[in-house]
Amino acid sequence: MPFTGSCHCGAIRYTVDEDPPSKAVMCNCSICRRKAQLHHFTTPDRFTLETPRDAFETYRFNHHAIAHHHCRTCGCSPFAEGKTPQGEAMVEINLRCADEIDADALEISHFDGAKL
Numbered sequence: 001m002p003f004t005g006s007c008h009c010g011a012i013r014y015t016v017d018e019d020p021p022s023k024a025v026m027c028n029c030s031i032c033r034r035k036a037q038l039h040h041f042t043t044p045d046r047f048t049l050e051t052p053r054d055a056f057e058t059y060r061f062n063h064h065a066i067a068h069h070h071c072r073t074c075g076c077s078p079f080a081e082g083k084t085p086q087g088e089a090m091v092e093i094n095l096r097c098a099d100e101i102d103a104d105a106l107e108i109s110h111f112d113g114a115k116l
């Protein structure tokens, strides 16, 4: 069953065509530790952005490998786009912005992004 999510004001809304995940990744890199995001990774064919792309701005740093999007209105970061280390397109879903997902019930694994 697909799950959905949005930024706080609703200018960014998405649907992910897969069951709501029970696991998430926390990363300690310089941006993720500031944003406290809970990551889930999916592929572009499963991701549908339901709102116009001009609702968000994009921040890139370091190798510019990942497009970190944030809402122009409310500042939330419900998703990002980039490539896997293998070079395949991926979409990062911030489960903090997903609907009906209990963040406290997620099984968390830790990724040492600070070492990259």
Ligand SMILES: [Zn+2]
Binding pocket: 007, 008, 009, 010, 011, 012, 071, 072, 073, 074, 075, 076
């Ligand atoms: Zn917003």
